[in-house]
Amino acid sequence: MLKLYLAPGTCALASHIALAEAGADYTIEKLDMKANQQNSPEYLKLNPKGRVPTLVTDRGVLTETPAMLAFIAQTFPKAKLAPLDDAFAFAQVQAFNSYLCSTVHVAHAHKLRGARWATEETTFADMKRMVPKTVGACFALIERDMLKGPWVMGEQYTICDPYLYTIATWLEGDGVDIAALPKVADHHKRMAERPAVQKVLADQKA
Amino acid sequence: MLKLYLAPGTCALASHIALAEAGADYTIEKLDMKANQQNSPEYLKLNPKGRVPTLVTDRGVLTETPAMLAFIAQTFPKAKLAPLDDAFAFAQVQAFNSYLCSTVHVAHAHKLRGARWATEETTFADMKRMVPKTVGACFALIERDMLKGPWVMGEQYTICDPYLYTIATWLEGDGVDIAALPKVADHHKRMAERPAVQKVLADQKA
Numbered sequence: 414m415l416k417l418y419l420a421p422g423t424c425a426l427a428s429h430i431a432l433a434e435a436g437a438d439y440t441i442e443k444l445d446m447k448a449n450q451q452n453s454p455e456y457l458k459l460n461p462k463g464r465v466p467t468l469v470t471d472r473g474v475l476t477e478t479p480a481m482l483a484f485i486a487q488t489f490p491k492a493k494l495a496p497l498d499d500a501f502a503f504a505q506v507q508a509f510n511s512y513l514c515s516t517v518h519v520a521h522a523h524k525l526r527g528a529r530w531a532t533e534e535t536t537f538a539d540m541k542r543m544v545p546k547t548v549g550a551c552f553a554l555i556e557r558d559m560l561k562g563p564w565v566m567g568e569q570y571t572i573c574d575p576y577l578y579t580i581a582t583w584l585e586g587d588g589v590d591i592a593a594l595p596k597v598a599d600h601h602k603r604m605a606e607r608p609a610v611q612k613v614l615a616d617q618k619a
Numbered sequence: 620m621l622k623l624y625l626a627p628g629t630c631a632l633a634s635h636i637a638l639a640e641a642g643a644d645y646t647i648e649k650l651d652m653k654a655n656q657q658n659s660p661e662y663l664k665l666n667p668k669g670r671v672p673t674l675v676t677d678r679g680v681l682t683e684t685p686a687m688l689a690f691i692a693q694t695f696p697k698a699k700l701a702p703l704d705d706a707f708a709f710a711q712v713q714a715f716n717s718y719l720c721s722t723v724h725v726a727h728a729h730k731l732r733g734a735r736w737a738t739e740e741t742t743f744a745d746m747k748r749m750v751p752k753t754v755g756a757c758f759a760l761i762e763r764d765m766l767k768g769p770w771v772m773g774e775q776y777t778i779c780d781p782y783l784y785t786i787a788t789w790l791e792g793d794g795v796d797i798a799a800l801p802k803v804a805d806h807h808k809r810m811a812e813r814p815a816v817q818k819v820l821a822d823q824k825a
Contacts, residue, residue: 479717510686
C-alpha cells in the first residue's frame with residue numbers, strides 16, 4: 414500500500430494523477446500548508462525538507478516529483494506510463510520532467526516563495542513582476558520544442574503528462590495566457606477530461 | 620559515440636565524470652560561456668535552452684543532468700552506477716539527484732544568475748547575501764540525512780556521487796565552509812582521488 418502526502422494546489426497533483434492512472438492501491442493524506450503542517454515535527458520525520466509530496470512505500474519514504482513519477486511508472490509497468498525498455502526514450506521523459514522541476518516550477522516559485530532566496534520586500538516585488546515573463550518563456554519553449562502532441566512524448570501518454578498538466582494549472586495565476594499556447598491549451602483540456610484526473614481533483618477537494 | 624557539450628566550472632562536470640566512470644566512448648566539446656557560446660545559433664539548434672550540458676547520442680540529443688546521469692547508468696550497466704533492477708533504490712538515487720538540481724543548484728544560482736528571476740541590482744545583492752545561508756542549509760541536510768557514506772547511497776558508488784562532488788566544488792565560492800560538513804568533506808576528498816575524476820578535471824582544463 415502506498416500513501417501520498419500532498420497539499421491541494423501543489424505539484425503533488427502530478428504524482429497523485431500518476432498513481433490513479435497506474436491503478437495503484439494508495440491512500441492520500443492532505444496537509445494544511447496554511448497551518449504549516451509541512452513543518453510539523455511528525456511530518457519532518459518523514460520528509461525533513463518540509464515539502465510536499467512525500468510517498469510512503471513498504472520500503473521507505475520517497476520525495477521529489479520526478480523520482481516519484483519514474484518510480485510509479487516502473488512499479489506499475491502494465492500502465493505503460495514510461496518507455497521502460499528504452500534508455501534513450503526514458504531519458505527524454507526524464508529530461509522533460511527535470512526541466513519542469515528545476516526551471517519551470519522554480520520560475521513559478523518566485524511569485525510567492527521569494528523568501529526562499531532573499532529577505533527584502535522590494536526583492537519579492539521585483540521577483541513577482543518577472544514571473545509572467547519567465548514562466549511565459551518556459552511555456553513558449555514547451556509549446557515550440559518540447560510538447561510533441563497529442564501527449565508530451567507523442568502518441569503514448571506518459572508520466573510527463575500529469576506533470577505538465579499540474580504546472581499548467583498555475584499559468585493563469587502566473588499571468589500567462591494559456592490561449593496563446595494552443596498545443597499546451599489543447600493538452601490541458603484533454604487532460605482535464607481524463608477520468609483519473611477528474612477523480613483525483615475531486616479527491617483533493619473532498 | 621557520445622559527445623558531451625560542457626563548460627568548465629558548471630554542473631556538466633557530473634555527467635563528464637559519469638561518462639568516464641562508465642568507460643564510455645565519448646568526446647567533449649567545450650563552450651566558452653564568457654563569449655556566450657551557449658546562445659549561439661548553432662548551439663541553440665542542439666539545445667534551445669541555451670544551457671550546458673548537452674549530450675549528443677546516436678538517437679538524438681539529451682539535456683538535464685539527472686536525466687543524462689540515469690541514461691549513462693542504464694546505457695553502461697556493467698559500470699553499476701545505479702541500482703537498475705530495484706525501482707525503490709533507483710528512485711532514491713533519482714530523488715537525491717533531483718534535490719541537487721531543483722533545490723541546491725537553484726540556491727547556488729542566486730549568487731550570479733539573479734537576472735533569471737529579477738531585474739534590479741538591489742535584488743541581486745539581496746539574493747547574493749542569502750546564498751551562504753541557503754546553500755549551507757541544503758548541505759546541512761545532505762550531511763545530516765542524505766549522505767549515507769562512504770558514498771551517497773552507501774557502499775555502492777552511484778551517479779549521485781559525481782553530482783554531489785560537482786556541486787560541492789562550488790561551496791567555497793558560495794561562502795560555505797566544507798570543513799564544518801565532515802561527511803561531505805570526506806566524500807569530496809575521496810572523489811578527488813578517483814582516477815576518473817582526475818582525468819576529467821585535466822581534460823576540462825586542457
